[in-house]
Amino acid sequence: MKEHDAIITVNHLNLHYGEHHALKEIEVGFARHKVTALIGPSGCGKSTLLRCLNRMNDLVENVRIEGEVRFEGTDIYAPEVDVVEIRKQIGMVFQRPNPFPKSIYENVAYGPRVHGVRDRSTLDAVVEKSLRDAALWDEVKDRLDAPAFSLSGGQQQRLCIARTLAVEPEVVLMDEPCSALDPIATAKIEALIEELKTRYTVIIVTHNMQQAARASDYTGFMYLGELVEFGDTPQVFEAPREELTERYITGRFG
Amino acid sequence: MPEITHPGTGSTRLRALKEQGVRSVWFLAASFATLTVFFILLFLLQDALPLFATVSPLEFLTGDTWNPTGAVPSYGIWPLIVGTLLVTLGAMVIAVPLGIGSAVCLAELAPPRVKAVAKPAIELLAGIPSVVYGFFGLIILTDWLRVAFDVPSGESWLAGSILLGVMALPTIISVSEDALNSVPASYREGSLALGATRWQTISRVLVPSALSGITAAVILGMGRAIGETMAVIMVTGNAAIIPDPITNLLSPIRTLTGTLGIEMGEVAVGSTHYHALFGVAVVLLLITLTVNLAALWIMKRIRAGYGTEEQGRHRLRVPGLQRKARLIVGIVLALLVLLILPLPAAAALLVLGAGAVLVHRRLSRANVQHLAFALLWASLGVVLAVLAVILGYIVVNGLPAITWEFLTQPPRDLGRAGGIFPAIVGTLYLVGGAILFALPIGIGAAVYLSEYTRGGRVTTAIRAGIDLLNGTPSIVFGLFGFTFLVIFLNFGVSLIAGMITLGLMILPTIIRTTEEALKSVPASVREGSLALGATRWQTIRRVVLPPAVPGILTGTILSIGRAAGETAPILFTAAVFSTRFLPNSLDDPVMALPYHLFILATTVPGAETQQYGTALVLLVLVVGIYAVAIALRHHSQKKIHW
Ligand SMILES: Nc1ncnc2c1ncn2[C@@H]1O[C@H](COP(=O)(O)OP(=O)(O)OP(=O)(O)O)[C@@H](O)[C@H]1O
Numbered sequence A: 001m002k003e004h005d006a007i008i009t010v011n012h013l014n015l016h017y018g019e020h021h022a023l024k025e026i027e028v029g030f031a032r033h034k035v036t037a038l039i040g041p042s043g044c045g046k047s048t049l050l051r052c053l054n055r056m057n058d059l060v061e062n063v064r065i066e067g068e069v070r071f072e073g074t075d076i077y078a079p080e081v082d083v084v085e086i087r088k089q090i091g092m093v094f095q096r097p098n099p100f101p102k103s104i105y106e107n108v109a110y111g112p113r114v115h116g117v118r119d120r121s122t123l124d125a126v127v128e129k130s131l132r133d134a135a136l137w138d139e140v141k142d143r144l145d146a147p148a149f150s151l152s153g154g155q156q157q158r159l160c161i162a163r164t165l166a167v168e169p170e171v172v173l174m175d176e177p178c179s180a181l182d183p184i185a186t187a188k189i190e191a192l193i194e195e196l197k198t199r200y201t202v203i204i205v206t207h208n209m210q211q212a213a214r215a216s217d218y219t220g221f222m223y224l225g226e227l228v229e230f231g232d233t234p235q236v237f238e239a240p241r242e243e244l245t246e247r248y249i250t251g252r253f254g
Numbered sequence B: 001m002p003e004i005t006h007p008g009t010g011s012t013r014l015r016a017l018k019e020q021g022v023r024s025v026w027f028l029a030a031s032f033a034t035l036t037v038f039f040i041l042l043f044l045l046q047d048a049l050p051l052f053a054t055v056s057p058l059e060f061l062t063g064d065t066w067n068p069t070g071a072v073p074s075y076g077i078w079p080l081i082v083g084t085l086l087v088t089l090g091a092m093v094i095a096v097p098l099g100i101g102s103a104v105c106l107a108e109l110a111p112p113r114v115k116a117v118a119k120p121a122i123e124l125l126a127g128i129p130s131v132v133y134g135f136f137g138l139i140i141l142t143d144w145l146r147v148a149f150d151v152p153s154g155e156s157w158l159a160g161s162i163l164l165g166v167m168a169l170p171t172i173i174s175v176s177e178d179a180l181n182s183v184p185a186s187y188r189e190g191s192l193a194l195g196a197t198r199w200q201t202i203s204r205v206l207v208p209s210a211l212s213g214i215t216a217a218v219i220l221g222m223g224r225a226i227g228e229t230m231a232v233i234m235v236t237g238n239a240a241i242i243p244d245p246i247t248n249l250l251s252p253i254r255t256l257t258g259t260l261g262i263e264m265g266e267v268a269v270g271s272t273h274y275h276a277l278f279g280v281a282v283v284l285l286l287i288t289l290t291v292n293l294a295a296l297w298i299m300k301r302i303r304a305g306y307g308t309e310e311q312g313r314h315r316l317r318v319p320g321l322q323r324k325a326r327l328i329v330g331i332v333l334a335l336l337v338l339l340i341l342p343l344p345a346a347a348a349l350l351v352l353g354a355g356a357v358l359v360h361r362r363l364s365r366a367n368v369q370h371l372a373f374a375l376l377w378a379s380l381g382v383v384l385a386v387l388a389v390i391l392g393y394i395v396v397n398g399l400p401a402i403t404w405e406f407l408t409q410p411p412r413d414l415g416r417a418g419g420i421f422p423a424i425v426g427t428l429y430l431v432g433g434a435i436l437f438a439l440p441i442g443i444g445a446a447v448y449l450s451e452y453t454r455g456g457r458v459t460t461a462i463r464a465g466i467d468l469l470n471g472t473p474s475i476v477f478g479l480f481g482f483t484f485l486v487i488f489l490n491f492g493v494s495l496i497a498g499m500i501t502l503g504l505m506i507l508p509t510i511i512r513t514t515e516e517a518l519k520s521v522p523a524s525v526r527e528g529s530l531a532l533g534a535t536r537w538q539t540i541r542r543v544v545l546p547p548a549v550p551g552i553l554t555g556t557i558l559s560i561g562r563a564a565g566e567t568a569p570i571l572f573t574a575a576v577f578s579t580r581f582l583p584n585s586l587d588d589p590v591m592a593l594p595y596h597l598f599i600l601a602t603t604v605p606g607a608e609t610q611q612y613g614t615a616l617v618l619l620v621l622v623v624g625i626y627a628v629a630i631a632l633r634h635h636s637q638k639k640i641h642w
């Protein structure tokens, strides 16, 4: 993998929550402008790995992180690195939609605003573009001033994606973005992911095998804090190298 | 199983009767609070109404002279209302930025180790008796002001506002911090994941989300400031004048509460002046009720689930309109401030504001954050420093006074010599009686509210009664105790009248903390017991109450602390300045520590050592009690994990 044009590379990454060793010697590279899926049973460390990639784990108390995560060659855990800048480049969409208690417009405009955009017409343009990219524009264009909570769950999740896109990140991390959604909303977001990969690098955690198989170019399988297998999605699903992987994707687990 | 189909038979009927009886008793206890509020209003009104035979209500409210003892008495309370509002406004100007700053600092910045020290310290600040604040203000604060501004006396609006500001801080800090802590963590993560700085996240997402809670905190703090009596009497100079010009911070001032505290003790019962004082009490009560109802209303709206999806969908909001409304409110407020302030101050404020905006735009995000965090830490630092200064002064100056004689002898020479033994004992008696009176009623009411009812109109009324009782100024309790217990029931100034008055005052605290303790027992525990065939009362007594005991105890101890430190309720109901004897019966008046300190500090020259000594003893007593409560709560929180 590492020979690929990787935008993020992870070397010897270990993470402890207190005594609990949650990530063990992770080695992986995430390819530019591709979709990478992370799969594995509950509690294996998928979210933990994802949150390491934009330093969201900094917020957790008692966490100890060793090893390297390089974004475009720079170690994002190096002391001189500005974590705010990292998160601007590497956006994140969470499992449960988490819009702010503001209007739809203000939710999307929030990112550009905090990064210093004040001009109203620029903001308007960014908001419209991001909502279009997130396939939400047509549904909300007449009520941009309505509160974000007035949207349905699937719409809220797309709003959160639009909010992330408005910052124009290089990488979009998604942690089970569809787990709270119905099949129709899920299909919309999958289509969206396909769309996004022309311009963004997408790393997605999912419990849904079909989704991983359909939507991703690469797949990593994690188990008990280790990255057991990583490869092209067709290879991982059709000819897994590890027996564990095979048992997991065929549903003969545990 | 004949009992199931024939509920008329022996034991089952008895059991049902017993359940019904228990329920009724708790219902009565719960209604007591509401009845009390009703009675208070009734008695105050009844004693206020005769006034209007002499003075018209309009004259009373808007007359600009309060001089009830003059050759031609006049009963205009306008200067008193203005005084109350000004001193409260000043207190808020001080307490709101400091309080919110500290709350944000505690909720978002402070590492656990700092929190572990700062939070109990702030709770202790809430525990310092108001007469001790007043004493500190009188002896030290007014002196600083006198020297700093080179005026003949520091007893002024400014002194009152500073002191009340400090006293409102703990309420503002703890309620705001709760509001900030209840903002979902996902908002914080969402904002940080977009590359916002911590300060941007705090100022643009977290604080706006907690805004209604913070508003409620400010209003509650305001209620505390409006209702305060003793501290205000001791530092504001008590001249019933409107400052001239209105911005003269160094002018003396007199509040509604202060008027009651000063004049009630000397007035002839039944005179016009007497009725006028009850009119003042009614006005005061109405103001505090309004303020507290506003806070309640806001809090209820938050508790109804702010930020939840269901709520948001049903709440009709038009953000565009809201923005306009906010702008208009902002402009109006700004104009008001500019109008009130003298020109140079207004100009300075404008320049400062413009400067701040400019600097804000120039600085990098990181530097703005540094600046903001520095300010937040500074506000927490100021709050803790204030606590340290007050405690430090009193401990350092009080220690030399503490001798064996001081603690075990009655006072001699108007308290200039001898000791304070009868005051210590009197305070213990008063507090003990108040607890004996309030605890059964309070626990019963809480059990009823938490275990037997799920709402409905009666419950709503009961709850409203408890909330209103909680917001009633302590001096109003004092007046009620005087007119109802001392005069109407003919108890005279006596231990029993003081006990009941203090008991009424602490009742809401006991009800609230007990109810919270009961509510923290999970429903599954109750269901488990009921499913085994236990009756409701058996379930409550055997499985619900036992784990709630630490919580109830904490509430009780806090109430003890509050009762021990209060002066206003016993001012006209129970306390005398000097007796050589301990009370022999419930009909005797008693000495009490806070009252003793008040008189020593305000009317006995040449008793400095004894003043500090009394303040120290009172402080140790009350703060000690609070410390026990805080430790207990900390301990029980750690121990029980459902
Ligand atoms: N904040 C935390 N503190 C302590 N332990 C944690 C924390 N977050 C996660 N863990 C532990 O780390 C392990 C990995 O958790 P993680 O959330 O990464 O799993 P996951 O693969 O995302 O699971 P799921 O599919 O259920 O979301 C789990 O054992 C979990 O209990």
Ligand SMILES: [Mg+2]
Pocket (backbone or CB within 6 Å): A046, A047, A048, A175
């Ligand atoms: Mg997860």
